[in-house]
Amino acid sequence: MRRIASVILVVLLGAPAVVSALELSGSLIQGGVVRGEVQPGSEVVFDGRKIRVSEQGRFVLGFDRDAPEKMRLEVTRPDGQTSVRALRVEQREYDIQRIDGLPPRKVTxxxxxxxxxxxxxxxxxxxxxxxxxxxxxxxxxxxxxxxxxxxVYGSQRILNGEPRRPHxxxxxxxxxxxxxxxxxxxxxxxxxxxxxxxxxxxxxxxxxxxxxxxxxxxxxxxxxxxxxxxxxxxxxxxxxxxxxxxxxxxxxxxxxxxxxxxxxxxxxxxxxxxxxx
Ligand SMILES: [Zn+2]
Structure with missing residues (x-):
């Protein structure tokens, strides 16, 4: 009995990477920056584009101000196994900010x-x-x-009464x-x-x-x-x-x-x- 227990322990210690194929930290929200970790040597594809993974398996990605609700993260481990994580990106509503009194030439x-x-x-x-x-x-x-x-981030801007790009x-x-x-x-x-x-x-x-x-x-x-x-x-x-x-x-x-x-x-x-x- 004791012998079986120690064999199981060895198996678990030998395979920690399989347990944590992908870890994400950060906000899945428009404008969000998310940091992740995968097994070193893995390949990560976000939104159809291969992104850099460090030697330790670290990566970072970002969601644009107007990122769609559904995005995709694909991880291929060094053993060739691929897993897909569907990301649900929280959609935001942005403020409108009016700024008056800017020099006209800086607006037009x-x-x-x-x-x-x-x-x-x-x-x-x-x-x-x-x-x-x-x-x-x-x-x-x-x-x-x-x-x-x-x-604030993302606000719609109206400068001297004219709509301009978001802030x-x-x-x-x-x-x-x-x-x-x-x-x-x-x-x-x-x-x-x-x-x-x-x-x-x-x-x-x-x-x-x-x-x-x-x-x-x-x-x-x-x-x-x-x-x-x-x-x-x-x-x-x-x-x-x-x-x-x-x-x-x-x-x-x-x-x-x-x-x-x-x-x-x-x-x-x-x-x-x-x-x-
Ligand atoms: Zn500013």
Whole structure:
């Protein structure tokens, strides 16, 4: 009897990967960022596209603002066995936000502005194509600044009375000069002093296509190519680009999908939101 028990124990210890073929953590919701783990050496296909899996079996994926309700995740283990997980993506309703008093040219740019906007957009798109093997996304995230929220992810925007593209960031209204901290480790992939819409702009790459953008900065204190740790100061809040006042706009992408940073970091600490520190 004792002998049989020890044989069973050995079998169980020898096959833990079969028990956990796929683990997901995060919100299955539009804008959600989901981190996952599979048996090392597995292949993961999300929405028909093969995604990067680290040597330890880690991956990350993101749902766009308007992601459909049904999506598919396919995992093929090193032994060739494939399993399919049907993902049910919670559908959201987004707020409408009206902002008046913006300089008219920032709402309806002229020809020269449009050329500049296209060039700046190309720089950002290029930086977001990276697919680095780093797994900096596998951490507990922090807010880059804390304070009152003045704009939310996904909202429909009406600027000076005209409907414009949705807002993809979280706006935190804090004074110019407030330090901006890295919400997670990463590598600085873009530094720009003055973009048409976003003013002082910084992109941080957290690996596997997950990036943060920090907009309207007055000062950037790190350089392109630099590695930063979580909590390290990377910039200062400002009022540059298309703004009505000083604030940080923090947004995130998984490649070209616009994702919601709040699904990683959680709600703004309440005391900070109230005190506006
Ligand atoms: Zn904003």
């Amino acid at each position: 740019p002229n020809e020269a502005d449009l050329k500049r906007i296209r060039q700046e957009g190309a720089l950002i798109r290029e930086a977001r194509k990276r697919n680095d093997p780093r797994t900096d996304f596998a951490t507990d995230w922090i807010w880059p600044v804390t304070g009152p929220i003045s704009g 993809y960031g979280w706006d935190i209204a804090v004074p110019t000069g407030t330090p901006v901290k890295a919400p997670a480790p990463g590598v600085v992939t873009l530094v720009h002093d003055d973009m048409f819409f976003s003013g002082g702009t910084l992109l941080l790459d957290h690996g596997h296509g997950l990036t943060s953008a920090f907009l309207h900065l007055s000062r950037i204190t790190v350089a392109e190519g630099e590695r930063v740790e979580k909590g390290e100061k990377i910039a200062e809040v400002g009022a540059t680009g298309r703004v009505t006042g000083a604030h940080l706009d923090w947004r995130m992408n998984w490649f070209n999908s616009r994702v919601d940073p709040r699904t990683l970091v959680g709600p703004m600490p309440e005391d900070r939101a109230a005190a506006g520190e």
